Amino acid sequence: MNRLEEIFSFSESYPLIFTQVNFWIFFAIIYFIFAIVYKKISLRNSYLFFISLFFYYKTSGLFVGILLFSTLVDFIIGKKIYKTEHQKKRYFLVTLSVCINLLVLCYFKYAYFFTDSFNLLFNTNHEVVNWLAKWGNSFSDQNYFTVDKIILPVGISFYTFQTISYSVDIYRRKLKPLDSILDFGFYVSFFPQLVAGPIVRAESFVPQISKPTILTKTDFDAGTYLILKGLIKKMLFADFIAMHFLDRVFDAPEMYSGFANFMAMIGYSLQIYGDFSGYTDIAIGLALLMGFQLPVNFNSPYKATNAGDFWKRWHMSLSTWLRDYLYIPLGGNRKGTVGSYIILGIMLLILLIAFKSNLLLIGLILMVSIGIFIAGYYKSSIKNHINTNINLMLTMLIGGLWHGASWKFVIWGGLNGLGIVVYKYWRKISPYEQKNQWYVRFWKIGITFLFITFTRIYFRGESMEHISKWYFQVWNHFDLKTALEIITHYQAVFWVMLIGYISHWLPKTTKNFIENLYAKSPVLIKIMLGAMIGMICYQAFSSDFQPFIYFQF
Template identity: 75%
Template sequence: MNRVLEIFKMNRILEVFKFSEESPLIFTQADFWIFFAVAYLIFALIYKKVSLRNAYLFIISLFFYYKTSGLFIGILIFSTLVDFFIGRTIYNSNSKVKRKVLVTISVCVNLLVLCYFKYAYFFTDSFNYLFHTNIEVFNWLSYWGNSFSDQGYFTVDKIILPVGISFYTFQTISYSVDIYRGNLKPLKSIVDFGFFVSFFPQLVAGPIVRAESFVPQIRKATQISVSDFNRGTFMILKGLIKKMIFADFIAMHFLDRVFDAPEMFSGFANVMAMIGYSLQIYGDFSGYTDIAIGLALLMGFKLPNNFDSPYKADSAGNFWKRWHISLSTWLRDYLYIPLGGNRKGSTASYIILGIILGGVMLAFGNIYMYIMIPFLVVTAVLGARFSDTIKNHINTNINIMLTMLIGGLWHGASWKFVIWGGLNGVGIVTYKFWRKISPYEKSTHLLAHVWKVFFTFLFITFTRIYFRGNSMAHIQRWYHQVAHNMDWAHAWDILVHYQMVFWVMLLGYVTHWLPYSLKDKIEDLYGKSPAPVKIGLAVVVGIICYQAFSTDFQPFIYFQF
């Protein structure tokens, strides 16, 4: 009997160190908080020794990623090694040509890895559609890995997307580019650099940490003030509420049912589901980043703010200054400005735009697109030839559109994501012209501001059908219900039947639209409260969240990006 108990205990211990797709380490799972409690206890014993602290955080970050993504940890280590040594070589080189070649290699290697894992199906399907072929995706890395063994461990007929690859790829690119630009000195230790790339709170879903802001913190001594601790715990509690109440609860009890079969629900239900989805994706993503920021503060590190009440935005451009700020600013500094920004166009701009427009025409596959897009291109070319002012406007707007189109493609390997990005680009460009003739643009009246915020919210919400829809056919079914089957007669029945969901939605939006001053007072009140009150509040939040918890695994939405 004792032997059986010993074997059982040993198996339980071994399970802790094994990867399981069914139970990855994520912030809403009890396993993560056990992991963090143990990790933080050890951190508290060694944090005063900077080198040891960094090595320790690097190791547990790798363990965290292994528990989240399994053998894909090899891709993370590969990216770390490549950019560490390229970064050092760029800094030590006096040759401008060599430096440019090295930074190009860094960018290309990172993007090739990203494209292989994230866009293999997208490129293959697009090629098959264009040339009427039937090429199938084949995982050459798995095939190569299997050649070292007779067991055939890896599947060769599909390519699985590693969690977080889009985030840490952009981080390693920013490191090499910032060194090339002279904005940053390279880290001397590969352990320190590995810690920067893999820091576990933000590793798999951001925020995207820029090297120039995080690297200087790596060699500093840990300083955790009372204010940092209070803010850190507050952000964690706030993030859990956003994720588990305002995102998961409404998704499980209403949104997923509608989106899984839009034709089974009225147009009114589909519209309400889209409004709910705007709250879900905000609660899900900003909830993750709130927890990430809070965890980092508890360890003495500051991550960038990623959201600024985005549904208070009064235009599409303003929205993207408030939503996923770390991505928006990354695209601005490493894509929009290099393409020419608001000053000029470039050959790369026109080539990329041509490829994307061709793809959009193929994705829609209807006569209207085949007529409209060439007409717009010809009109733009003629206008640019006869007026420098028009030419400058066209170049600026092309760069805006490209940034948004590529930003859409970053979010997902599908033309529907490109369309979603393009619609947001159109919204930004259209507003640039509209504000010049708008009768209420400069109005300080409350109703004018409310109208602009409301209209922006509707635009952002209903373009997201391309983000949420599983396919173009799925999206068309949603549009059909909204256009032909609103069924206003039974709208009240929908509200009553799902009343708990709609009350939660209302509460979520009300708290989002609260004034900044009131939110600051709430956080300040939490910080000044005694420890027993904080503990009691944490217990209450835990109980509320897990009352709404489902046994179904609810991953964070941005894990897929």
């Protein structure tokens, strides 16, 4: 009875996540009821909507109210966009939807970032005040809400992008609005992917809502296989190496050699892949068990041969969302727009103010900017290159900011954007671009992997000071003499890392063979395999709570 109370009551310290036994008890109960109601489409959708709300409550408590607010606003606006034929009114409504969603996201996610940036630029000392909490406290003599702190609701970046895609797809006449707010709420809050993706586009998921559930053996086999694979990625390839090596090094990089710091970054690339890819594998698997298709979010990203290829393989639902709802509206690879130049102007202004004491750097920025735009004015081919690269860089900078409310994420996004731009021109003169020999491909993959890994320190580092300590240790105290000692001391971690990377770099044909072998195996073998994987994962499991990394976004 205590276990059931624990499952169905809210605990801020222990939210309901895929790696906990409590979640699988929860899923078994709701799946049993789902098996009873799934034939009635409206009842199925309503049931999954309320279950999803409960799941989000278990993850974020009263922040479920923000999810309900977004659901109600975009349901109403979506209806009005569809019914309106007047183009200007349609444009106003879709703009209203986007602005409301982004304002909610900015309030909860970027209040500290904007305030700190403003204070830094203008030497002020403003503090963040939770006006929403202050307004809530005004209804009672008791101060139920903390007014001096804004807490980030889990998954707000994911469901905000989903509700925006719904309004925009209706505006573009790709989609008809749903008739029932319960059906729309189900789309927004579907619990497997609610808190950490993948980002589900309205045009791909909404049509599934009105279709009957058809669960085939193929779907069941694929779903259970993805769940088991996701648990291995998360609990072994991510949590185990983090707890036993990575966290220790990143907590005090100056206490370890440059070699240990370097290997920690190599390990972090595996950790963040195993963590995020593991979550989405489980999410897609759970959805398949209920008859729904979620988009693939990863395609062996460390097989990428350049930075652009990497972003076509990593977090694909975000990359394609940014392409279709930001990069192309900004002008894509065809032209610049007013929006492009406004955003670029704001960023240049921030740079100029931030480095106002460095006159040489300010002069250099201004000279380069003026020179580029003069060249573009007189030659259209140069102008096209400039516009394309501006749009690409802005998309990557904003994509970096989506990941976290800090300048280090903006720098991380900018470095990845720069990597894509540099490769665009390098491939035109590279003598290796058209060669397909294994050693050429090995070289390309290796360089790309190291670039992605080294730029990720801005993603992992807690502050710019912390990041600089890591770089200092790697460049100045690499100390190969202690390498063998470190490898020996942490040999279990390095074996897991080696197995993780080998499994990632296996040929696709080998991976398909393993999945097909699992699908063709008898039910008893599947049960035994599931039990064995469960035992291995939970043997490596720590009692310390290990949330998914992308929960913070």
